[in-house]
Amino acid sequence: MPPLTIAELLNLAQVTVLTIPTGSDTPELLLGGTRPFKIENDVRINQRTHISILYHHKGDEVIEYPETMLNSDTSIGYFLHMTPTDEPFNPVRNIAYSAGKPSGQSKGHKWPVPCLVDYTTCQGIRICPFVGDDIKISSHTEGSRAALQLQLDQRNAGRAYFSAEEEILNKTIAWFRFITDNGCGYNLQEAMEYSEQELAIKDHIQLMPTKAKWGQKTKKTCQGRIIIRQRQEQSYICCEHYGSFSHKHFVLYPARSGGYNFDYLCALIVNDEPVISKIELGAHQQGYGPLMSCTTVRNISSVKVNCENRHRTSSKGDTLMTEMVRLSCSSRFTVIRPEDGYWKECPKILLICHSPHTHPIPLPTTTPVQIKAEIKALICSLEHELADMTPRCFCRHPAVINRVKELCPAVEEPMVAHLHPSLANLDHIASYIHTEVKAVLPHGTGWDGVTHMKRIQDEEEVTPYIRVIK
Template identity: 30%
Template sequence: MAEYSAGQLEALSNIKTILENAGLSSVDLDISQGRSAHASDIVESGGTSSPSPQTVLQYIPPRATVYNESQIGIRLNQINRKSYASALANHPEGSVVEYPETGQLGGEAVAHRFKINPREFVHPKVNIQYALGDEHGGRTGVKCHLISDPPAPVLCTKTTYKCKGTKQCEFAAIQDDNTSHSFVEGTPSKSFSTQHQSNDTSWSAAQEVFYKTLALFTTLQHYGCAFEADPLDSSGDLDDLSDDEDSVGSQETGPCHGELLMRKDKYGRAIIECQHRRKGHKAHLRLGNLGEYDLTYLSALFNNDKLIIDELECKAQSAGYGPRIPCTISVPATCKRQNCSEWHRLPSGWLDRGKLQRDTKCNTVFEFYTPDNLDEHPYVLVVCRNPHTHAPPAPVKTPPFYLGVFKKLLISLDWKLADATPRRILLDSGFMLGLRAHLGWGATRDPMLSDLHPSLANLDHIRRIIHDLREQIFPAGTGMAGAENLCEEHSKLPLEERYVRIAEQIHIGGFVEESIRIVVCMSPPMSHYLMAAKRVSIDTSFKRVHGWEEFEIEVWHNASNRSLVVCRAFVTSQSAEAHFKLFKRIFSIAEADTGIAVRFRHIHGEGFDSWIADAHKGQALGLGMFCQWLCRDETTVCSDEPPRQLQDLTQYEHLARFYRLCITHFKRKIRELRSSITPEVQVAMLSLSSAEVHPDLQGAFATIRAGGKKANAWLDDKLTGSKFAFPAIYQPVSKIPIEVWRASPATTNGNEQAHRGINRDGVNLTLLAGIMRGMQYDARAIKSIVSFAEVGIHSRDQTSTHFYRTSRAVGRQGSSFSSEP
């Protein structure tokens, strides 16, 4: 062996470091000074310091270095007292090896020595994609020589596992030697990109039509009619049916099991329908428009015409497709699927999906040697014997390192994890920035999670990971229990930081008993703006939080010329009683925050002048009930109707003194009736919304009454069904002073604008995510007003002055008229 100078040794050491950082093997660089060859000649492929994420992601396991005769002669390849390795691969700390190289021949063993961090120990076994199990065992106190360098016996625990192979369809081709392997080249993504590349987009027209036809038949064969069965569709005589109630009640309906038949309709077109479909019994399957299918093949399948079936399927087989070709479906042995996804022609002649069967012929054995003292010997040896007799399994398992990176990125989402989905996380700029940093990504397109690890190409797999992590981060869940937990946490915060104020379930008695859930969200600044308001609008959104209605109270902030949500609540009922409970809780919070009691102009002579809403009956009556509750002990005489006392007013009479209906909703409901009413009736309906005395009110009523059934129903609803409605659109019959009426906004556009704004942050959310996104939205709105007050900066270049809002309204009105028929 050559002798090297100190300078030469330093140069070789530098070269070694460069090669290792590039993921290349440096086993041929012998930098020993006059030593005999031993295990250190097979140089470790990494440094001693903890690797960066990019280093691990870029690491490509090298081929194991075969021991030469001189090394074997002095037993440098000795694993333990009885076994020896033919080659050794060294892997740096943190390296992820999913397909460790095995011996190429029966009996050959390849050893893999992994440098590990004793303080953050991750066993190399958990990274392996092969399914390990079947025959296995463990022993303690085993001496392993390849743990240390130079070789020396180290006390270890030895565990042994056998490769469980893969699961293949029973119609798979007989395996040949080409499916066996001992080494997977490169990274999993690079290896499998070559293995699974095919021209799947270039199917011939004949192949596409063949598979569409086969899929239709097998679907119908598998599911049948699937409509609800009719008791009269039995094969017995109709006269045998009993009139006894118990007999009739015991008739099982369930899905229809009628035979599906392929027939011709009266125009000679092919149709498929259930045998029970007939006049008076049309709730059974019927399929037409079969022109996209091969009717010859489809008819042969329905009629079991074996000659035609054999002819067409053998023709397809010769072209390399169809149910008679060998199946190529292969899944990991740990997969729970029992059946192949493809349909095959059985020897009996029937079509069925093949059974996935374990390939038990693989003789590859994995031996793991873990030192008893990892601090002294921070290595784990993995010995892989015998080649695999099957193709490499797909990398469906996410190794802990990549899973840890993914979970770290998910945790960085903070509260956004509550409604995270595979799509939403990739649209989150913070998540994407973190993913780019971890990958060292410089390409123009954003990286996908599959660029982190191929297993993350499966969206359902990603969804399960998100779900499991979400349960850990939010142990109370993201529904009502999660909201209650968040409410409890907010109650411990300083008052100015509180947002979720009430989260409770309330039992409501009465004519219809119900249990409702209420979550009230409002910060102290929102309470102050609410109690200072004169004119209020309310509305409910039904699509932002799944399974909940979102109720908003909105006011207009004159100084900054913008609408402001001053209360956001989530409820599960739209009843009047539910809204009554809701209003009580909202104003109890506002009073506690501000020290100001709730006040209405018609009750207290100051406070709220007007409220505007759509025609929702539950909201209106709930608000009227709240006013009744406020006046329960009030003996003051009504200023507009003496000598009546305020405590004597009904909920409708309270509403008549401050409640208005949104003119936009009012007109929209009339437009929806245009197909059922005449233009004259439509004009009469619109004329009822007025701040002035109608010149011929009874004449308008008569015109509407003569407009047909729907027009009458509309008028009845305004006069008697929703008794608050007519005074809320026609000022002369209300108790609202004309100046208050005119000062009130005519629409709930502020609420609609708030709904649109926050819906851009996401819809169909979980309750917890809806609360958190609402908190951020409301905080931004409050901050905008504060910024204007402090430094005079508006949230938009064009401020929403009276002129601007009026010009926009007139413009929309013009567009509306231009679209009228």
């Protein structure tokens, strides 16, 4: 049975067809040249689903920011024309939006071939509670790299130039947060007695780094209070257990606090409000500091729990780490694809997008399936170098550089990150390397790996490479 047409698959009613040229020299693996080769208007899928615009794309093109409609009763569709030899996949895995629950799947739909219908919901993004209202109430129906760059430029438009004073202030606040969150850091001493107010503050403070570690247990260290002492008319910061017979406890002298505002640090520790207000109000007038509104936005898939900036809360007046909150979204994605066993007869996938996104445009942090396959193929091609391969070595490898140049001919000195911005995160590449190493060397490169190779070798009738293990 030959591949079915769009009309046969979807049983379309009246459609208006407009054909446009692709006209792009950009490699199909990359995103810049992704353009539909045909557009259809007013497509009726069933009694409940009406597609206002249906874009036809080649199967190897990446749909990163699919469009939606303002009206929830209508939608935008993307029809992917693939080949019988292609592996079927869910195009939602390529989009920049994080998709999740409510989700589900149904099958047995009586189209010309039996189809599976997957549906997922946009999970929105995470924002700092101190962001402006313009970010909280923003929405969009179209997204692109250019629109994302414009959005970032608008957020930073009123931002003052980075100065040395701002760097010192930020480092001081970060140092204060480290001292507050981690305490002394020396070995656990005798049990401490705290007042109820101190215990409440301590529990609230220690909750933040615990969340940031995603359940990883924190080593128990000295629970002594961080205080300020005087010696020869000089103030210094230390653990209350620090003394002439216990030099290993935490201590910080002004002479050793290079790059920090020691007076501001002392004021934060003892909560000296007049000094704190004077310094932070001056910073606010210059366009920075904990009193400024925030612009931090993160994808829902980000592992970061807290905002990277410190903010002074209005209720308690402290500068605790601010946990980012979720900005939800009701936009939905529906994917229609043939059931297993019917792919070769109809190698086509339909992505339908409903309702606008009620949040800013997210960053493209998800590596598309096609680019991920290209990276994994490059990793596997390194063969004997795979055992001790690291992300940095992979990015600098001549074979990788040559392949990237083939894929990005318009870039003078391309890097792996030119394939997709998510690959600038070396943790992504590290996970791909780890997966391939685990497949090739399931028992690792140590003694267990050698004995595993010896067992395999003994089962084969070839001249042994490993003859003796001692």
